Every structure is written in structure tokens, then in C-alpha cells.
Amino acid sequence: xxxxxxxxxxxxxxxxxxxxxxxxxxxxxxxxxxxxxxxxxxxxxxxxxxxxxxxxxxxxxxxxxxxxxxxxxxxxxxxxxxxxxxxxxxxxxxxxxxxxxxxxxxxxxxxxxxxxxxxxxxxxxxxxxxxxxxxxxxxxxxxxxxxxxxx
Amino acid sequence: xxxxxxxxxxxxxxxxxxxxxxxxxxxxxxxxxxxxxxxxxxxxxxxxxxxxxxxxxxxxxxxxxxxxxxxxxxxxxxxxxxxxxxxxxxxxxxxxxxxxxxxxxxxxxxxxxxxxxxxxxxxxxxxxxxxxxxxxxxxxxxxxxxxxxxx
Numbered sequence: 001x002x003x004x005x006x007x008x009x010x011x012x013x014x015x016x017x018x019x020x021x022x023x024x025x026x027x028x029x030x031x032x033x034x035x036x037x038x039x040x041x042x043x044x045x046x047x048x049x050x051x052x053x054x055x056x057x058x059x060x061x062x063x064x065x066x067x068x069x070x071x072x073x074x075x076x077x078x079x080x081x082x083x084x085x086x087x088x089x090x091x092x093x094x095x096x097x098x099x100x101x102x103x104x105x106x107x108x109x110x111x112x113x114x115x116x117x118x119x120x121x122x123x124x125x126x127x128x129x130x131x132x133x134x135x136x137x138x139x140x141x142x143x144x145x146x147x148x149x150x151x
Numbered sequence: 152x153x154x155x156x157x158x159x160x161x162x163x164x165x166x167x168x169x170x171x172x173x174x175x176x177x178x179x180x181x182x183x184x185x186x187x188x189x190x191x192x193x194x195x196x197x198x199x200x201x202x203x204x205x206x207x208x209x210x211x212x213x214x215x216x217x218x219x220x221x222x223x224x225x226x227x228x229x230x231x232x233x234x235x236x237x238x239x240x241x242x243x244x245x246x247x248x249x250x251x252x253x254x255x256x257x258x259x260x261x262x263x264x265x266x267x268x269x270x271x272x273x274x275x276x277x278x279x280x281x282x283x284x285x286x287x288x289x290x291x292x293x294x295x296x297x298x299x300x301x302x
Binding site: 026149 | 178184190195202223238240296
């Protein structure tokens with residue numbers, strides 16, 4: 001996959017992009033393994049059935065992971081440095097959900113060359129699952145970069 | 152591994168806990184795979200060598216993942232529901248760093264039964280890599296839960 005890096009000077013308030021990705025059973029297992037987050041609400045169907053969610057839910061931080069991917073592959077693109085992440089989890093994602101992470105540039109901080117973006121994550125039914133903000137340093141120059149498909 | 156769930160009524164402002172975990176090469180690859188974040192600053196040594204970091208850095212969201220694990224396995228423990236995550240990335244983590252994620256209860260929101268915690272992530276040299284806040288719903292009751300070692 002190729003992606004274009006958009007440097008600070010080329011970004012405009014209002015620029016937007018979306019990143020679409022399914023959350024699979026394997027993603028939840030891999031996230032639990034790499035993080036050490038073995039919360040039974042994510043892994044244990046019997047435990048999760050007793051909660052108000054009435055079944056397993058996806059780790060909220062997997063939504064943060066999609067935001068990170070959206071920044072790195074869509075806007076501002078490869079080479080972006082993530083400075084600050086905030087995300088409010090409004091409704092749970094379920095395994096098999098196809099999430100759409102929408103980014104929009106809301107502020108250019110001229111003296112520091114930082115950019116702030118709003119974040120909204122929706123599921124395939126257009127339900128808003130999470131909203132937040134990201135502060136980043138955009139990539140240093142405009143270039144097309146070939147990204148690893150299977151890291 | 153066993154972990155104890157601490158419900159709202161048993162939590163006190165000032166309660167604290169730490170979660171320690173190494174970030175491995177495999178974690179970075181697994182994170183890239185599950186998120187789709189194939190930013191070359193994390194995966195491509197040649198690209199990363201040209202950045203101000205002079206080498207590959209760990210995805211910031213892996214620090215969020217450790218925070219999630221700290222909440223789920225340490226304080227308030229298994230069954231915790233993550234409502235809001237904010238994290239400021241101050242210095243990059245490197246592959247092989249052993250991160251210590253420290254949580255402290257800063258506020259109990261009585262009417263909603265939510266709890267706010269401060270978050271600080273340090274590396275093995277005690278350098279602060281990230282600071283932030285977490286808002287959670289603690290587990291419903293005090294219980295000891297056996298967590299999956301290999302999800």
C-alpha cells in the first residue's frame with residue numbers, strides 16, 4: 001500500500017480523511033497478548049454475559065489503535081508523530097464490527113508546527129462509538145511512501 | 152495470574168498501583184498488524200534513522216495499551232470499563248524498554264460511580280515517557296479473578 005505524507009504547510013483546517021477497518025477476533029487476542037490486558041469483559045464470554053453489555057466487547061484501546069493508523073496512513077500520513085491522544089468511549093465495539101475512523105484538521109499551531117485533529121469512530125451502523133482529539137507533528141515533507149502490508 | 156477487582160465503594164483517592172511490562176519487537180509488529188499502523192517511524196530502520204529520533208520508536212498507542220492493562224489487571228482490576236483515555240507522549244519508547252505504568256486514583260464521581268485516575272508511564276531509566284488521565288467504571292464487586300496468561 002502507498003500513502004502520501006502531508007507536511008504542515010500543505011495542511012488546511014477542514015482537511016479530512018477516513019480509515020476503515022474490521023476488528024477481528026484475532027485482533028482482540030493479539031491486543032490482549034501484546035498489552036497484557038486480559039480483562040474478562042474482552043475475553044471471557046461467560047463473564048461478559050453477566051455485565052450490562054451482555055457479551056464480550058472490544059478493548060477501547062483498539063479504537064485508539066485505529067486512530068493511530070488513520071493518522072499514519074491517511075492524514076497527515078507516514079512519518080506523523082503522535083503527541084497527544086484523547087478518546088471518549090461512548091458505546092462498545094463488538095468483534096466483527098467494521099469501524100470507520102474519521103479525522104478532521106481543526107487547528108494549525110503555527111509556532112510549534114503542530115496540528116490538532118478531531119476524531120470520530122463509527123461502526124457499520126453509523127453509530128458513534130468514540131470521539132476525541134489528536135495532536136501531532138505532521139511529516140517533514142510531501143512524499144509517497146510504500147507501507148508494509150504485513151509488518 | 153490472579154487479580155483482585157476493587158469496586159467503587161472500596162476505592163479511595165490516593166490509591167495507587169503500577170504495571171510493569173517490556174515492549175518487544177514482536178509487540179510492535181503485532182500492534183502494526185492489528186491496527187494497520189504501518190508508519191515507517193516504527194517499522195523501517197532506514198526511514199527512522201533520518202528522523203530526529205535517529206531510529207525506530209514504539210507506537211505511542213502501545214503505551215495506551217499498557218495503561219489499559221494496568222487498569223484491567225491492577226487498579227481497579229478485572230471488569231473495569233474504560234470510558235475516557237488521554238495520554239500525552241513526552242518522549243519516545245524504544246523496543247526493549249521496560250515500561251512502568253503508574254496509576255493513582257484522583258477523583259471519585261459519586262453520582263455516576265465513575266473514578267478518575269492519573270497515569271504516568273516511565274522507562275527503566277525512570278524517564279517519564281507519557282502522562283495522562285483515565286476515566287473508568289470500576290468492577291461491580293470485590294472478587295479475585297483468574298486471568299488468562301496466554302489469551
